[in-house]
Every structure is written in structure tokens, then in C-alpha cells.
Amino acid sequence: MLLRRRNQYNNHRGFTLLELLAVLSIASLLLAISIPLSNHLQMKHEEKLFLKQFQADILFIQQQTMTTGIRHSLTFVNDHTYKLYTYQQGQEIIGEVVLPSHMTVQTLTSSSTIQFNEKGTVLRPGTLYFHSPNTTYKAVFTIGKGRCYVTKL
Incomplete structure (x- = not known):
């Protein structure tokens, strides 16, 4: 037992x-x-951060052009990179941003270079598309406006 x-x-x-x-x-x-x-979730977070950075860079070149009177631009070098330029004494790179690896940019109705005049108006209005595997974002530069509107399609 x-x-x-x-x-x-x-x-x-x-x-x-x-x-x-x-x-x-x-x-x-x-x-x-x-x-x-x-x-x-990480891809979505990278997209969100990139779009905030893009809008901040657009606002930066607009404000710099308006306050200093010196031309600044944002130029898409390829589908995955854009550079910020100033034209104070020739063309000088002041920044470079690489898109997230899963995103590409498409410039259909807009030029690959974005510039503003001294009053803050975009010189070449148009639309950019940012493509990711699951989402497409549209950035619109309107005529007579100094702002960029980014929407999710």
C-alpha cells in the first residue's frame, strides 16, 4: 500500500x-x-514616419525660400531617394532622404523637382504618388497654394 x-x-x-x-x-x-x-505594423509605421518627414521637408524648403529669398528645392533623384538643395552659391545639397525599402515614388503630373517662389507658392503644381505593397498615398501640390496635401488612396 x-x-x-x-x-x-x-x-x-x-x-x-x-x-x-x-x-x-x-x-x-x-x-x-x-x-x-x-x-x-513596422511597415505601416515606417510609411507614417516617412510621410511626416516628407511634409516637414516640403514646409522647410518653402519657409527657407520665403524667409531668405534664396531658392531651395526638393528633387527626387530616383524612385527611392530625394535630396534637398539650396542655390545660395551654386547648387549645394543640404539633405538626403531615402524612402523605406518597400516604397517607391511616381511623378506623373508633377515634376521631379519641387520649388517655391518667395511668396510661398509652388512653382510647378502637380501630384506625386507613393506606392507601397498594400497602400498608395497621393501628395497634391495645388495651384496658388503653398501647402502639400497627402491622402491615402
Whole structure:
């Protein structure tokens, strides 16, 4: 009888192989679901940060042109990079921004160079498109306005 109680006590102290496999499979399933979600959220966050940076750079070149009277521009060098220029003593690069790796820019109705006059009006109005795998954003430079409007399509 004493021997039998010890065996029952030993059986309830640990986990069976089946219980261990069930817990491990549930944990791996949760991990497999959460990793793609975090990648998607990271891409969305990078897009949001880039669009804020783009709008801040547009406002910067507009304000610099208006306050100093010296021409500044934002030029898309390729589908993944744009540079900020000043033309004080020739053409000088004052900044360079690389788009997130999953985004590209398309300049259909707008020039690849964005400039403002001394009054803050855009010189070549038009539309830019920023494409990512799941979303397209449209940046509109309107005639007679000094602002850029970015909308999600």
C-alpha cells in the first residue's frame, strides 16, 4: 500500500509528453501568427514616419525660400531617394532622404523637382504618388497654394 501511494504521487508531479507537446504547439502557433503582424505594423509605421518627414521637408524648403529669398528645392533623384538643395552659391545639397525599402515614388503630373517662389507658392503644381505593397498615398501640390496635401488612396 505504501508503495502504491508513492507511485501515484510521482505520477502527478510532472507533465506528460502529450501535455508538453500541446503547450509547445500552441506557443509556436501564437508565435507564427504574431511575427507577420509585427512586420506589417513596422511597415505601416515606417510609411507614417516617412510621410511626416516628407511634409516637414516640403514646409522647410518653402519657409527657407520665403524667409531668405534664396531658392531651395526638393528633387527626387530616383524612385527611392530625394535630396534637398539650396542655390545660395551654386547648387549645394543640404539633405538626403531615402524612402523605406518597400516604397517607391511616381511623378506623373508633377515634376521631379519641387520649388517655391518667395511668396510661398509652388512653382510647378502637380501630384506625386507613393506606392507601397498594400497602400498608395497621393501628395497634391495645388495651384496658388503653398501647402502639400497627402491622402491615402
